Amino acid sequence: MRFQQIDQFAAELKADTRAAVYDGSKKGHEKRTKLLFDEYADPDRLRRIAGEVKQHVVENLDTYLPQVEAKLKANGVIVHWAATAEAANQAVLGIMRARGATKMVKAKTMVSEETELAHFLEKHGMEALETDLGEFIVQIDGDHPSHIVKPIIHKNRREIATSFEENGLGAYNDDPQTITRRARHFLRHKYLEADVGLTGANFVSAESGRLVLVTNEGNSRFCLAATKCHIAMVGIEKIVPRDYDLALFLNLLARSGTAQELTVYTEYISGPKSPTQPDGPEEMHVIFVDNGRTEVLASDCRDILRCIRCGACLNVCPVYRQASGHAYRSVYPGPVGAVLSPLMMGDKFPQKADLPKASSLCGACHEVCPVNIPIPDLLLRLRNRAKEENVPSPGTPPMGAWALLASQPTAWRASLFGGKIINYLPTKLLPIPALRAWEAKRSLPAWRGGEFRKWLKTRKGRANVSPPAPSRAEAKKAD
């Protein structure tokens, strides 16, 4: 392959898909910026504080995890620990089998995307139905989400209407209200039939053991309305120290993710139904999932574990906008995915070592991140890791010869002179792939190597600009 996979994917992307992704992300980003800057005098300060709180959690997980486990148990919750995706799925299956359950309604949770829970349960004869509208559409299409918050950002309503028709959800109609009404009608029955409701958690308070869930469709509430068993799958990094911290995080999450002051539904779940409550799940399980997170924690990219999955970095990313989420071949796309996805591969890091290259390092992701993750720095660290592990990187020019030239002034000056050849020779004839890749899209300016140095020495009245002693000595040594 001549170029990077993601670049190839972007080049072959349907114009419709690119337009849907581009428009969706741009709108999301612009609304977010307006909302944050209209309402807060210094939103950057909030991001920095939130970043510090989450970094503190990440660095003290060994203290917080036992604390949260004790709280949850005291609240009547059964706590499970799953080191791998497989273990997490098995835990869910075990709970369902123990209850003789066969039907699950699922709220949106990224960690269950990591473990491919729905597929796993279906393979074991269980029904696992997505109830978030976007996830539902992805499920009936046999597709994958392409955005953390907006799973179907890559689809337009005509495509959705077609898949509804194909899946027996009414004759073709691409009116969004009709589509939503049909999905709602179908799902309402499913909520009543289900045995188990599965959710994630946006935050878990170590202080109270409260799980916090945010949705806009209210589907997670429905998942827990008629079912007798609630299972929450939670990444081990989802902890915040105190309930008090939620004020900051909920405000930032809604604004960053969907440009809302607050999501429509915010649920606080402290445990299973208490004897005084008329209904609700009588059994509650929390499965804490590692699935590569402790390895990320041990790496020099642990800052990425601060992520609260808002998707703001996807929306602002010019590469994401051109390539779409599916280009990243991962549950987590975009800038955060380009860091997290290769790291979560563990030993198979090389398979996704190209993801961190898919960035112009423009830094827009860092600028919008509600927990201030220095994403470009982490991308750079991973590029260095890929190089050190000798992972091939198509299209990346080799740097050895350049480094040699650029650390020897005499050789450098000679190459400034020698570079003039590109003014006379068609670049097609030059065996430099990077140059040809440049010229495939853009003209190259005329080579004027060394002209500035000549000007500096020969200009009238000012020929006295002299090299400082140390560098002259250096130059001589190199000579």
Next chain:
Amino acid sequence: MLNTERKPITGKRVQLMATCLCDAFYDDVAAATVQVLEYLGVEVVFPEGQTCCGQPAFNGGDWTASRKVVRHTVKTFAGEEPVVVPSGSCAAMMFHGTVLEFENEADLGEVEALGRRTWELGDFLVNGLGVKTWPGRFEATVAFHRSCHSRGTNSSSAASTLLGSVAGLKIVEFGEGEQCCGFGGTFSVSFPNISASMGALKLDHIRAVKPDVLVSGDMSCMMHLGGLAKEEGKPIKTRHLAQVLRDALKNGKLI
């Protein structure tokens, strides 16, 4: 966050880091930088052994190669004077990128010290020397491209302050100004399709406001955007901040 803290300026002597792009392609930008600084009475010293800031290999992931070049640069720019560079990108490499790749190296201290006295040109003029208005005249409608390495630094606001104060010069804003032009160093050649699409989008926004000239503090962005526009058969006029400031002085017969 980027650490943009600098030693205060004392004395009137600086070392010029011309950048490898100016060394190879854009000699007039480096010359304009010298003329602008000298107009302000600053003595400009050009350490002849200079090559490149090390960024290509740093961004490409080859930190061993990059560190080799950075070590050379640290030796070349020995001394106490501020180092001025007509590029936000090379400046950020010196005060941020190098610190990252030298994190576990014994000579981190020397590398950091050079970063603390390295200034992007516009930042140096406005925040180092305290220049708030620029004399002379430049009759043009200017679109100013905020290059990405100025995020989190004072460079963009400095350039806007200077350009905005030039007689005859009118700045026009264009859409999605916060978006990257698509250059990205080695990204431009390893992701040529995405890189060019990003550039095309930027050019659309710029052309929509019909500027006479596109100005930036970084020639790398200009090389990419100018090259794309030329390849499309619809060239645009690009200038570096230093060239605009120098031409304003010339037009006002101040140099």
